[in-house]
Amino acid sequence: MFENAxxxxxxxxxxxxxxxVLHDYTALASEMGFRCSxxxxxxAWVEAVRWDESxxxxxxxxxGRAWDVITCAHFAIASAKHAKKAHVDRLEFTVYRIVRDSDDPTPRPITLVIHLGPGDNGEPVFTVMAPADQ
Structure with missing residues (x-):
């Protein structure tokens, strides 16, 4: 339909x-075994990763917070494979993180989604998103 558009x-x-708009964690994720971008x-980055280093x-x-997100995404994928949900392109998972700018050290959950889709050249890429990113 859009061939000549x-x-x-x-x-x-x-x-x-x-x-x-996207934060590249390919190098860190490769340490966990991810072989795609x-x-x-x-x-998702603001809510689960961003931290003022000072x-x-x-x-x-x-x-460390990025590593937590990558690890939880990895386990969500592994669980889906074990449950034979290998043909889905997105999975929800939960990360417990300390809320930025809070004096409360209690970890709070946030639900994120990892999506496997095509990159700029059709190659497989992983993207972690929060509900506001979707």
Whole structure:
């Protein structure tokens, strides 16, 4: 239907990473065994990863928080494979994180989604999203 349609505008994954709409964690995720590009969408990043490195409360760091998200995503995928849900392109998972700018050290849950879809050139890519990113 759209074979000969003129493309008015496109926004690539590479542009989204450059604009920080997506945050690239491919290198860190590869340590967990992910073999595709791995990014965390902005709202998910703000809620579950972002941390001011000068804030030493609660023993948090941005890298540690990203690692928590990647690990929970990995286990969600492994659980789906075990449950024979291998043909889904998105999975919900929960991460417990300390809420930024709070003096309360109690970890609170946030539900995120990991999506496997096509990248800029049709290659498989993983994207972690919060409800506001979808």
């Amino acid at each position: 003129e493309i008015i505008h496109s926004y690539t994954r590479a542009q989204a990473i450059a604009d920080e 791995f990014a965390i969408a902005h709202h 804030d030493t409360r609660h023993g948090q760091s941005e890298t």
